[in-house]
Amino acid sequence: MTARWTNRPEGSTWGDFGADDENGRLNLLTPARVRAAAAEVRDGRSFCLSLPLDYPGGNVLNERRHPPRLFSTIREGEPNYNFALERLEADWTDVVSDDAVLLHTQYSTQWDALSHVGALFDADGDGVAERVYYNGWRGGEHVVGPAGEAHAEGCSPYEGAHAHRLGIEKMAQRCVQGRGVLVDLHARYGEARELVGYDALMRIMDEDRVAVEEGDMLCLHTGFAAMVLAMDRQPDPAKLHGACAALDGRDPKLLQWITDSGIAVLIADNYAVEAYPAAPGQGRHAALPLHEHCLFKLGVHLGELWHLSELAAHLRAEDRSRFLLTAPPLRLPGAVGSPATPIATT
Incomplete structure (x- = not known):
């Protein structure tokens, strides 16, 4: 029993590795x-x-998950791929490529x-099921969803989940x-x-x-x-x-x-x-x-x-x-x- 739960699921290991275990x-x-x-x-x-x-490949096996999108970073307003640094300093001989990826984990x-x-489970023992994860960590408090609104230009309303x-x-x-x-x-x-x-x-x-x-x-x-x-x-x-x-x-x-x-x-x-x-x-x-x-x-x-x-x-x-x-x-x-x-x- 911890401050997060009074009931643990039958057969679970909650608390066995410590009250605040995350491993x-x-x-x-x-x-x-x-x-x-x-x-x-x-x-x-x-x-x-x-x-x-x-x-x-594609998303036919899971419509919510998509393959990685690999793309160039930007340098001097142009793609930073095969970029000759002599454009910045005439004596430099480096050629640089640099990329980024949008990845579904x-x-x-x-x-x-x-x-x-996690599961809907009555961890409090009050007869009401809560959104709970391993060891009683709570959905909405410890596992937090997105705010639902974009706070900055170019941001998705789904950002902020953590x-x-x-x-x-x-x-x-x-x-x-x-x-x-x-x-x-x-x-x-x-x-x-x-x-x-x-x-x-x-x-x-x-x-x-x-x-x-x-x-x-x-x-x-x-x-x-x-x-x-x-x-x-x-x-x-x-x-x-x-x-x-x-x-x-x-x-x-x-x-x-x-x-x-x-x-x-x-x-x-x-x-x-x-x-x-x-x-x-x-x-x-x-x-x-x-x-x-x-x-x-x-x-x-x-x-x-x-x-x-x-x-x-x-x-x-x-x-x-x-x-x-x-x-x-x-x-x-x-x-x-x-x-x-x-x-x-x-």
Whole structure:
């Protein structure tokens, strides 16, 4: 119990890492676990686990998210690209290019901050549900939306939104380095759609001799990102929406295993880690039950649309599942998500 809440969600970790914690189960990435992760490096090979950040392409997979817009900065009233500095000083020989980007933070390979998904929950115990995020941080007070009006010329009325708590910069400050463990769902299901619950996941992990320990960063290879990459920025939504394995967020045994396993983060190469839309629920319920369980209740960050196929093939050939994973987000204060360029070292 803290000044922010008298009730915490059943099965949550609220308060377990401190009354004002903003890191969730990243707290489990201790120096000892980082040392253990470094011991997984045997051949020194590195794998980039990010898609190019202009993939999937277009906005047909999510109409609210658009590819990056890369453009030149301005110098002397002109584009600052191939700009010869002799125009400023005759004796200078430099040629300069400088650019900027308008970036949707969760368009491609990404991390979800703990401020990305909260819930309507009666944290006060007064019978009225509030907008609440992990550890009781409040919507409207700690995670603040835009003012709704443009205060300066050229500004959007949607500017001003800011996660004063649980912003992605908290994750960046933790560095996000530890032991990655990969489960290869694609090796079992190919590109076929399959809802993977607890029983199926445990069977696959047992058959592949994959062991998960507290503080590990669990990665699920489904093949979805490889399909996106092959479409060359022209995604086919009809094919992608029914493709590849995804976790069944409605399976209570699976959610309980995520709790009991002690994994620090959960990562997949598909669009939402869990199947979306999820199977129908009962009563008032989350549309994204695994997001609610991980981000809101446990403080487990989610990684989405990672490019895991090359790493998965290498690990399978070597009869391995563990590696060193380094995966910080951008240190962008107040953002609720971030692009990532993770690196696996085997």
